[in-house]
Each structure stands twice: as C-alpha cells, then as structure tokens.
Amino acid sequence: MAMKKNNRKKKLSIIGAGAVGTAAAQWAVCRSIADTIVLLDVVAGLPHGKALDLFQTSPLYGYAGNIVGTDDYADTAQSDVIIITAGLARKPGMSRDDLLEKNVRIIREVTEEIVKYSPDACLVVVTNPIDAMVYTVFKVSGFPKHQVVGMAGVLDSARYRAFIAQALAVAPSDVTALVMGVHGDHMLPLVRLASVGGVPIEELLSKDEIENIVGRTQHGGAEIVQHLKTGSAFSAPGLAAVEMAQSILKDEKRVVPCAAYLEGEFGINGVFLGVPVVLGKNGVERILEFPLAPDEQEALQKSVEAVKKQVSATGL
Numbered sequence: 001m002a003m004k005k006n007n008r009k010k011k012l013s014i015i016g017a018g019a020v021g022t023a024a025a026q027w028a029v030c031r032s033i034a035d036t037i038v039l040l041d042v043v044a045g046l047p048h049g050k051a052l053d054l055f056q057t058s059p060l061y062g063y064a065g066n067i068v069g070t071d072d073y074a075d076t077a078q079s080d081v082i083i084i085t086a087g088l089a090r091k092p093g094m095s096r097d098d099l100l101e102k103n104v105r106i107i108r109e110v111t112e113e114i115v116k117y118s119p120d121a122c123l124v125v126v127t128n129p130i131d132a133m134v135y136t137v138f139k140v141s142g143f144p145k146h147q148v149v150g151m152a153g154v155l156d157s158a159r160y161r162a163f164i165a166q167a168l169a170v171a172p173s174d175v176t177a178l179v180m181g182v183h184g185d186h187m188l189p190l191v192r193l194a195s196v197g198g199v200p201i202e203e204l205l206s207k208d209e210i211e212n213i214v215g216r217t218q219h220g221g222a223e224i225v226q227h228l229k230t231g232s233a234f235s236a237p238g239l240a241a242v243e244m245a246q247s248i249l250k251d252e253k254r255v256v257p258c259a260a261y262l263e264g265e266f267g268i269n270g271v272f273l274g275v276p277v278v279l280g281k282n283g284v285e286r287i288l289e290f291p292l293a294p295d296e297q298e299a300l301q302k303s304v305e306a307v308k309k310q311v312s313a314t315g316l
C-alpha cells in the first residue's frame with residue numbers, strides 16, 4: 001500500500017536576526033527545510049533587510065519558499081518550529097553565565113509572544129546560557145517537555161568530531177562522537193564512545209592527544225570569541241540549530257545530543273541537560289539512556305550542579 005505523504009506546508013520562525021539567527025536562516029534556505037521562513041527581531045528594519053537579501057539568493061540556491069522579515073509576532077503564527085536566538089552574545093573575558101540576567105528578561109518576553117501565536121510549535125532554544133534559557137522557555141511557555149529543547153550538544157559534538165578528524169586526517173563525517181552535559185566548562189565529551197568508522201579513537205590516538213582534543217572542545221566557543229572579539233560563533237551554531245529543526249520538520253528521527261528535560265534519566269531530575277535524543281515531528285520523542293562509567297557519571301553530576309546554579313539565578 002502506498003504511504004500517505006504529509007503535504008502540509010511547513011513553517012520555521014527564527015527569533016533574533018543577529019549573527020546566529022541570520023546564519024540559521026541561510027542554512028534553512030540552503031537545505032529547503034520549510035516552505036516559509038520567518039526572521040524576527042526588535043531592531044527596526046534589520047530582519048526586513050536580511051530577509052530581503054536572503055530572498056534574492058533564492059534563484060541561486062533554487063529555494064522556492066517564502067522568506068519573511070518582521071518585527072511583528074503575528075507573522076510567526078502557526079509555526080511548526082521556532083528557533084530562539086534573541087539575546088546578548090559573549091565578548092572576550094565573559095562567561096556564558098555573565099549573560100544570564102539580561103537574557104532571562106529577553107527570553108521571557110520572546111516566549112510570551114511566541115506562545116500566543118504558535119501553541120503547537122517545537123521550540124529550539126539557542127540563547128546562552130543555554131541550559132538555563134531552555135528551562136526559562138519551558139517554564140514561561142507552559143509547553144509539554146517534548147516541545148522544548150536546547151541546542152548545544154549538536155554544536156559541541158560537531159566541534160569534537162572536527163578536532164578528532166583533523167588529528168587523524170580522516171573525513172569528519174566518518175567520526176562519531178557524543179558530548180553530553182552542560183554547555184560550559186563542565187561539558188562531557190565522551191572518549192569511550194568516540195570512534196572513526198567504528199574504530200575507537202582510544203586505539204588510534206595517544207592519551208595526550210585525546211586530552212588536548214577534549215580540552216579544545218570544552219573551550220571551543222571561547223577560542224572563537226577570543227579571535228572575533230566582538231561576538232561569538234555563529235556559522236556552526238546556526239547549522240546545528242537547523243539540523244535539529246530539520247529533523248523535527250521532516251520527522252527524520254535523527255539521534256542528536258540536545259538539552260532535554262530530564263525526569264530520572266541518567267539519575268537526574270528537573271533540569272535540562274545535554275543527552276542523546278531522538279528528534280521527530282513531536283520534538284523530543286525519546287531520550288536514549290545507557291549506563292555511564294563511574295567517572296562519566298561523576299562528570300555529569302558536575303554539569304548538573306553547574307546547571308542548577310544557573311537555573312536558581314533565573315528566579316524561576
């Protein structure tokens with residue numbers, strides 16, 4: 001029997017037309033992941049100009065959908081997925097936690113507007129400090145946990161994979177690796193599970209080489225901030241968010257590390273933390289739980305403590 005095809009038009013909105021939001025919009029166009037892409041910002045003219053510029057790339061990319069720039073949340077109505085990038089980014093010397101107070105205020109405001117118009121959307125949160133901001137979106141929206149997810153692990157794992165590929169001079173797409181936990185210094189790039197074409201990296205790289213790669217992954221964001229001076233990474237973060245949005249919009253069931261709300265998984269309760277999840281049309285459809293080694297469990301616990309500290313600072 002022929003499968004019924006879901007032909008309903010898909011809508012993606014991106015809140016924040018800054019560096020990450022613009023990169024996400026570009027990647028979304030390149031990959032044609034939605035029929036309508038809305039870019040929203042509070043700065044007058046910014047999203048309109050960026051959307052128009054992007055629209056003019058459509059003959060070159062072959063994207064045939066709508067691209068809308070706006071400062072009116074009514075234009076985001078009935079979105080299937082909303083990527084939230086609104087807020088301040090880091091400058092040299094700042095930690096992600098330094099952004100908390102101002103970004104909580106912005107994220108609250110943004111979430112209240114979003115839910116008025118798109119009660120069924122899956123929300124992909126990018127704004128830092130991510131593990132606390134995704135919690136804020138969850139609490140303010142009142143959405144079920146499967147509809148709210150944070151982007152960090154996809155990016156951190158991509159950085160980890162890129163550094164492993166570079167060290168081994170192999171194709172990055174042949175590297176499989178997972179970063180769990182908080183998006184910060186206590187993130188956990190799992191060494192035991194990292195492999196290249198199925199071969200564990202522990203068989204191919206020395207302890208020192210692996211330690212360097214793990215350290216560089218943990219500080220991957222800061223390394224870029226140090227170079228840029230005026231902002232933080234945007235291209236890989238934008239694509240990481242689009243990778244997640246695509247899996248939801250196209251019901252791909254990709255297995256990706258994301259900040260998901262935990263209720264007992266890995267022995268953790270009541271926080272969002274980076275874990276491997278299955279992303280499909282319902283958002284977070286499953287968390288893939290597996291036994292951790294004692295040192296991994298201990299490292300994850302440090303992540304939990306870091307996130308709880310951030311969350312208590314949100315006042316929620």
Ligand code: A3D
Pocket residue numbers: 015016017018019020021040041042043085086087088089090099103106109110126127128129130151152155183231232233234237
């Ligand atoms: P930036 O280029 O400054 O863009 C932020 C945009 O948000 C600006 O255009 C603002 O005008 C807009 N904005 C501010 N307040 C509002 C509001 N109330 N409603 C709508 N738009 C608003 O920053 P960026 O794009 O480089 O970074 C955006 C956020 O993503 C920051 O918090 C970064 O720290 C974060 N980020 C997270 C990751 C992760 O891996 C989690 C990676 C990269 C950036």
